[in-house]
Amino acid sequence: MNYKQLSQEIKKKKSFLCVGLDSDINKIPGHLLEKEDPMFEFNKAIIDATAEFTVAYKPNIAFYESEGAVGWISLEKTVKYLKNNYPDIFIIADAKRGDIGNTSNLYARAFFSKMDVDAVTVAPYMGEDSVSPFLTYDDKWVVLLALTSNKGADDFQYHTDKNETLFESVLKKSQAWAGKEKMMYVVGATRAEMLADIRKIVPEHFLLVPGVGAQGGSLEAVAKYGMNENCGLLVNSSRGIIFASNGTDFAIRAGEEAKAMQMQMQVLLENVSF
Amino acid sequence: MNYKQLSQEIKKKKSFLCVGLDSDINKIPGHLLEKEDPMFEFNKAIIDATAEFTVAYKPNIAFYESEGAVGWISLEKTVKYLKNNYPDIFIIADAKRGDIGNTSNLYARAFFSKMDVDAVTVAPYMGEDSVSPFLTYDDKWVVLLALTSNKGADDFQYHTDKNETLFESVLKKSQAWAGKEKMMYVVGATRAEMLADIRKIVPEHFLLVPGVGAQGGSLEAVAKYGMNENCGLLVNSSRGIIFASNGTDFAIRAGEEAKAMQMQMQVLLENVSF
Numbered sequence: 419m420n421y422k423q424l425s426q427e428i429k430k431k432k433s434f435l436c437v438g439l440d441s442d443i444n445k446i447p448g449h450l451l452e453k454e455d456p457m458f459e460f461n462k463a464i465i466d467a468t469a470e471f472t473v474a475y476k477p478n479i480a481f482y483e484s485e486g487a488v489g490w491i492s493l494e495k496t497v498k499y500l501k502n503n504y505p506d507i508f509i510i511a512d513a514k515r516g517d518i519g520n521t522s523n524l525y526a527r528a529f530f531s532k533m534d535v536d537a538v539t540v541a542p543y544m545g546e547d548s549v550s551p552f553l554t555y556d557d558k559w560v561v562l563l564a565l566t567s568n569k570g571a572d573d574f575q576y577h578t579d580k581n582e583t584l585f586e587s588v589l590k591k592s593q594a595w596a597g598k599e600k601m602m603y604v605v606g607a608t609r610a611e612m613l614a615d616i617r618k619i620v621p622e623h624f625l626l627v628p629g630v631g632a633q634g635g636s637l638e639a640v641a642k643y644g645m646n647e648n649c650g651l652l653v654n655s656s657r658g659i660i661f662a663s664n665g666t667d668f669a670i671r672a673g674e675e676a677k678a679m680q681m682q683m684q685v686l687l688e689n690v691s692f
Numbered sequence: 693m694n695y696k697q698l699s700q701e702i703k704k705k706k707s708f709l710c711v712g713l714d715s716d717i718n719k720i721p722g723h724l725l726e727k728e729d730p731m732f733e734f735n736k737a738i739i740d741a742t743a744e745f746t747v748a749y750k751p752n753i754a755f756y757e758s759e760g761a762v763g764w765i766s767l768e769k770t771v772k773y774l775k776n777n778y779p780d781i782f783i784i785a786d787a788k789r790g791d792i793g794n795t796s797n798l799y800a801r802a803f804f805s806k807m808d809v810d811a812v813t814v815a816p817y818m819g820e821d822s823v824s825p826f827l828t829y830d831d832k833w834v835v836l837l838a839l840t841s842n843k844g845a846d847d848f849q850y851h852t853d854k855n856e857t858l859f860e861s862v863l864k865k866s867q868a869w870a871g872k873e874k875m876m877y878v879v880g881a882t883r884a885e886m887l888a889d890i891r892k893i894v895p896e897h898f899l900l901v902p903g904v905g906a907q908g909g910s911l912e913a914v915a916k917y918g919m920n921e922n923c924g925l926l927v928n929s930s931r932g933i934i935f936a937s938n939g940t941d942f943a944i945r946a947g948e949e950a951k952a953m954q955m956q957m958q959v960l961l962e963n964v965s966f
Contacts, residue, residue, distance in 0.1 A: 440795075442798070478791075478795055480789075480791060480795045480796070480798035480799045480802065481795075481798055483798070483799065483802040484798040484799070484801045484802040484806060485802075485806070486764060486768055486802070486806050486807065487761045487762075487764035487765045487768060488761075490760060490761035490764045491761045494760055494761060512791075514789065514790060514791050514815070514818075515754075515788065516788060516815060517752075517754060517786075517788050518840070518841070518842040519842065521714075521752055521754045521755075522754070524716070524754035524755055524757070524758040525754045525757065525758070527758045528754065528757040528758040528759075528760070532758060532759070532760050533760065541788070541790060541815045541817045541818075542817065542847075542848060543815045543816065543817045543837055543840075543848060543849070544788075544815075544837070544840050544842055544844050544845065545842070545843070545844020545845055545846065545847030545848055545849070546843070546844040546847055547842050547843050547844040548842065548844050549844075563817055563818070566792070566817075566818050567792070568792040568793065568818055568819070568821050568822065569819070569820070569821050570818050570819020570820045570821040570822050570823075571818065571819055572819065573816075573819030573820055573865055574816060574817060574819055574858060574861060574862065574865075575817070575819070577851055577853045577858050577861055578853050579851045579852050579853055584848060584851055584858065587848060587851055588848065591847055591848075
C-alpha cells in the first residue's frame, strides 16, 4: 500500500486508528483456550469486530514469538486472514528489528516476502545499512523508532550532540534513506506536545503514535500537534480495545471501543482538507 | 551458565570462539536440501564438527525467522540438540530485540523460558525498561549492542553529548542495570583499537566481538586490546566457519576452520592468568 492509498483509506473510513494485536495468550478470554489455535481465533474475532473502524492492524511480534513456532503459525494465519478478507487494511509487524545489512535483508524477507505485511518497525541504533534492506520492496514501509513512549526513552533518545537530540538526528538522517512514501516514524503520545517540533523536521511523513489509552496519551493533543494536511497519523490502541472485556462479549466490546475512537477521530479529521 | 562457569569453559577448551549459526537456507550445501529439515541437519553437522573447539554458538534469529514457522522449528530443534548433547556450551540468541517493558517481557519469555538459551542480544535505543525484563532470569544474560561492526555504526553510535559518545553512554548507564554476571556488550572487531578505551569503562565484562574473519577484523588485535584477566572475550565467526565449503565436506571444513581459530586463541590465552 502506498502513501496515497493509505491517506484515501483514512478519508474513506474517517479513522486513523491502528489496532494493536498484542494478543497475549495469558490474557485472552478463557473460553477460547479450548480452540485449536486460540490466538488466531481471538484475532479473527477482534478483526471482524473492529475492521470497519480501523485503517491498520499492528501485531506485536513478541506476543507470538513467545509461543515459539506455534505462535508464528498463529501470526501467519492472522496476516493471511487480513489479506484475504480486508485487503485494504494496512498491516504493521511491530518487530523492532535491525541488524547488519545481510541480516536485515533476511528480516525484510521474513516480513515482506514470506509474510507480506505492509510495514515493519525498525530500531535505528545500527544506522543506515541496518534499515535500508527494508526499503528495497515496492510499497512496503519502514516505521523507524524516533521518540518512544516508555520511561526508558529518556536514557538515550535525548542524548544531545550540538543541540540535536538523538531522536532528532534519527529523524533528520533517515530522510536521506527514504521519503514519506516508504518511511514512517514512531513518536510516543505521552509527549504529544513535542509533536509540534517533530512536525517541523518531518512535516509530511506519517507518524505512528502508540501510547494513547492504556499508556495515558490524549488523542486530542496528538491530533492538535501532530496532524498534517493529509492527516499523517496512525494512532495505535492495543489493550484498551482488544482486552476491553475478557468475557464472551470480548469482540463486541472491542468493536464498541474501536467505534468510540473512530468517532472521536472523525471529529478531529474535519480539520483536514485531503 | 554464570560468569565463572563460562570462564572455566574457556580455560578448559583453550578457546573463546563463538560460532555464528547464520544458517541461510540459500547457502547451505545442496545435498542437504533433500532432507526433511535442511537447516537443522546443517546445524547438527556443524555443531558436531566444531563443538570441541567452541565455547559458544550464536544462532542469528533472522535466518530462521525468514523461513517463518518452519524456520522457528529448525531453531528450536537446534537449541534442544545443543542443550541435550553439549550442555556446557553457551548459547546466544542473536535477536537484537528491545521494546517497551511488557513486550520485552514476552521476548525474554520466548528466548529464556520457551527456548532456554543463555543470552539474547538486545538493542539499547529504548533504554532501561526495554532491557531489564531480560535481566530477571537466573544465570541468563543480556548482550547489549554498544559499538557494532557495520558501516551504519557511524550514523548514531558516535553521537556525542558532553564528550561522551552514545555507545559510551550505553556502556556507562547500563552498568547500573546489571553487573558482569548478567551483561555482556557487542563491540565490533573492525574497530579493535577502540577496545582499549572500552576496557576502561567495562574492565570486567565479557565482550562479544563479531566481525573477525569475513568482516575483516584481526583476532590478534582484538586480544591485544580487549582481553582481560579472565579472558573476557567471546569472538564470533560465522560465514568463515560454517560456509568454508558448500560441498559434502562442509562439516569437515568447518571443523578445520574452527580448530585453526582455536589454535590461535590457545596462543593468545597463554597471557591470561585465570
